[in-house]
Amino acid sequence: MNLLVCISKTPDTTSKIAFDASGKKLLEDGVQFILNPYDEWYALVRAIELKEQFGGQVDVIHVGEASSEMIIRKALAIGADAAYRVDMTPAGSWDTASQIAAFAKTRNYDLIFLGKETIDYNGSEVGSMLAGILDLPYIAYASKLTINGQIATLESEIEGGIAVSEVNLPMVLSCAKGMAEQRIPNMMGIMNAKKKPLEVVSPTDVHQHIRLERFELPPAKSSVTMIAPDDIDKLVDIFHSDLKII
Amino acid sequence: MILVLTEIFHQQIKRTSLESLTLAAQLAKATGSKVKALCIGDGTPSVDLGDYGADEVVVINDSALLENDQLCDLICRTATRDNASYVILSLNSTGKSTAGLVAAKLNKGLISGVTGMNTDSGNPLFKKNVFSGKASAWYSVDQHGAVVATLPNGISPVSGQGKQTSLSTSNSECVTSKIKRLERRLQAGKTPLAEASVVVSAGRGMKDPSNWGMIEELSDILGATTACSRPVADAGWRPHHEHVGQTGLAIRPNVYVAIGISGAIQHLAGVNNSRKIIVINKDPEAPFFKAADYGVCGDLFEIVPKLNEALKNFKSKS
Ligand SMILES: Cc1cc2nc3c(=O)[nH]c(=O)nc-3n(C[C@H](O)[C@H](O)[C@H](O)COP(=O)(O)OP(=O)(O)OC[C@H]3O[C@@H](n4cnc5c(N)ncnc54)[C@H](O)[C@@H]3O)c2cc1C
Numbered sequence: 318m319n320l321l322v323c324i325s326k327t328p329d330t331t332s333k334i335a336f337d338a339s340g341k342k343l344l345e346d347g348v349q350f351i352l353n354p355y356d357e358w359y360a361l362v363r364a365i366e367l368k369e370q371f372g373g374q375v376d377v378i379h380v381g382e383a384s385s386e387m388i389i390r391k392a393l394a395i396g397a398d399a400a401y402r403v404d405m406t407p408a409g410s411w412d413t414a415s416q417i418a419a420f421a422k423t424r425n426y427d428l429i430f431l432g433k434e435t436i437d438y439n440g441s442e443v444g445s446m447l448a449g450i451l452d453l454p455y456i457a458y459a460s461k462l463t464i465n466g467q468i469a470t471l472e473s474e475i476e477g478g479i480a481v482s483e484v485n486l487p488m489v490l491s492c493a494k495g496m497a498e499q500r501i502p503n504m505m506g507i508m509n510a511k512k513k514p515l516e517v518v519s520p521t522d523v524h525q526h527i528r529l530e531r532f533e534l535p536p537a538k539s540s541v542t543m544i545a546p547d548d549i550d551k552l553v554d555i556f557h558s559d560l561k562i563i
Numbered sequence: 564m565i566l567v568l569t570e571i572f573h574q575q576i577k578r579t580s581l582e583s584l585t586l587a588a589q590l591a592k593a594t595g596s597k598v599k600a601l602c603i604g605d606g607t608p609s610v611d612l613g614d615y616g617a618d619e620v621v622v623i624n625d626s627a628l629l630e631n632d633q634l635c636d637l638i639c640r641t642a643t644r645d646n647a648s649y650v651i652l653s654l655n656s657t658g659k660s661t662a663g664l665v666a667a668k669l670n671k672g673l674i675s676g677v678t679g680m681n682t683d684s685g686n687p688l689f690k691k692n693v694f695s696g697k698a699s700a701w702y703s704v705d706q707h708g709a710v711v712a713t714l715p716n717g718i719s720p721v722s723g724q725g726k727q728t729s730l731s732t733s734n735s736e737c738v739t740s741k742i743k744r745l746e747r748r749l750q751a752g753k754t755p756l757a758e759a760s761v762v763v764s765a766g767r768g769m770k771d772p773s774n775w776g777m778i779e780e781l782s783d784i785l786g787a788t789t790a791c792s793r794p795v796a797d798a799g800w801r802p803h804h805e806h807v808g809q810t811g812l813a814i815r816p817n818v819y820v821a822i823g824i825s826g827a828i829q830h831l832a833g834v835n836n837s838r839k840i841i842v843i844n845k846d847p848e849a850p851f852f853k854a855a856d857y858g859v860c861g862d863l864f865e866i867v868p869k870l871n872e873a874l875k876n877f878k879s880k881s
Contacts, residue, residue, distance in 0.1 A: 334698050474656065541855045542856065563784070
């Protein structure tokens with residue numbers, strides 16, 4: 318099986334978020350960047366499992382600068398075979414999706430995996446754009462995937478339940494909880510990762526439709542109003558008068 | 564023209580669709596444009612969509628079970644025919660699986676997770692949540708308009724627009740899907756967590772799964788949906804679909820009641836945009852109090868049963 322996993326770099330959830338004076342740029346001082354957790358835990362691991370089951374190759378692709386190599390090496394250490402980095406700073410999801418599409422068009426991938434969203438822009442955009450550009454079937458928020466010949470059977474999260482679907486390969490899917498269990502890279506994996514190929518790919522020209530104007534931090538949260546544990550009536554009154562839910 | 568996708572489920576218009584329609588109506592007002600609501604689902608609109616700002620409503624027959632490629636085809640055909648500048652839908656499961664397909668096919672920009680808009684400068688700017696709720700970002704779009712996916716519970720529906728709407732029906736005339744739906748398993752009864760306006764959530768402070776009766780009771784009294792922290796779902800105390808936070812579901816209810824949950828950053832990442840947060844925890848140092856609007860510091864095993872009784876009393880009197 319020929320598998321491609323799209324990986325992205327994001328600030329760790331515990332990072333403090335701040336912006337420069339223009340409001341356009343994240344201050345990266347003290348921010349720890351990681352491999353986007355959903356790409357790592359769910360998408361990458363499931364692709365590696367399928368390779369272990371059926372044989373084949375797991376490629377990872379990342380659109381970003383050279384400073385992202387550390388997360389790419391991590392993906393190789395977890396078990397991907399080869400990595401590609403499209404050398405550009407994506408201005409948004411459309412950039413990322415277009416670059417990956419241009420790359421994937423020339424290779425016959427059976428499955429293209431992504432995480433359900435990135436934990437920085439939280440848009441769930443790249444997967445469906447990529448499927449749209451490549452004209453491939455797309456399942457979002459897949460929590461289970463089994464392969465039988467050329468047919469993929471998937472469970473995916475929908476409001477209040479799950480959908481079970483069947484899709485003929487090739488396809489694109491975004492992965493959510495349930496898809497696989499996180500794998501911690503071992504020493505051998507880390508050593509091998511250094512020897513695995515990491516190819517730098519030149520970007521293609523892409524037209525941007527939207528533009529980031531500025532970031533904004535939410536207004537400081539007003540401090541908490543504490544209610545004494547024996548003043549239950551006060552609590553009831555809050556549910557009634559302030560929250561208006563009873 | 565601004566095209567809005569409105570979804571009908573169990574003969575009810577989805578609240579998330581009214582949110583999208585509200586944004587569309589504001590945009591139409593600012594740009595002197597008209598709003599067309601494309602209704603898909605299992606019925607006709609349960610409310611007057613003109614009241615939420617639609618000028619035209621088209622109900623699509625046989626559209627209860629469209630797959631994302633069919634829906635994309637339907638939206639794109641309609642948008643092209645009407646020369647729509649904007650396509651607005653919700654970033655619910657329909658939007659997550661369809662918005663990018665539509666943007667790619669219409670060759671438009673996509674902004675998803677939108678919680679607001681500013682039209683003061685003439686050109687609309689859209690605001691979306693970023694960094695798991697820790698900040699927001701403002702985007703402008705080019706002259707072609709965009710596909711905009713609104714964040715569930717991110718915009719309050721505004722009625723009273725008083726538009727006279729024209730209502731028509733049409734057949735979906737859809738392409739065959741590449742996706743074969745085998746089954747759809749839905750939990751019966753309560754509002755799905757992602758759409759719930761009140762959520763009662765509990766964590767490891769509950770000590771044992773057998774103690775959840777009081778949480779379910781509180782939830783029933785408040786007409787809420789139940790949720791839980793990750794360790795509780797991992798331990799099998801509660802079903803996985805209740806797990807909220809970074810690895811679980813991200814939600815944005817109007818009211819989030821957190822009971823016996825410490826408020827770790829990974830938990831907050833999924834709930835910190837709730838409009839109001841109420842925390843019950845016995846540890847005065849629990850980080851959740853910093854994110855809360857109201858806090859009660861004490862033993863949940865005493866507070867919750869008393870609260871349930873008091874709420875029931877209140878309800879029976881009013
Ligand atoms: C990468 C990563 C991702 C994660 N993703 C998630 C996620 O999506 N969602 C999530 O929830 N967690 C997630 N976590 C775990 C998170 O860090 C916390 O460990 C978890 O949220 C703690 O759950 P809890 O608050 O229920 O339990 P605890 O941290 O054990 O807190 C229990 C709380 O209950 C209180 N308590 C105990 N007894 C009583 C009583 N009698 N009365 C009142 N209060 C009482 C205690 O004071 C305490 O604050 C993630 C962690 C990592 C590393």
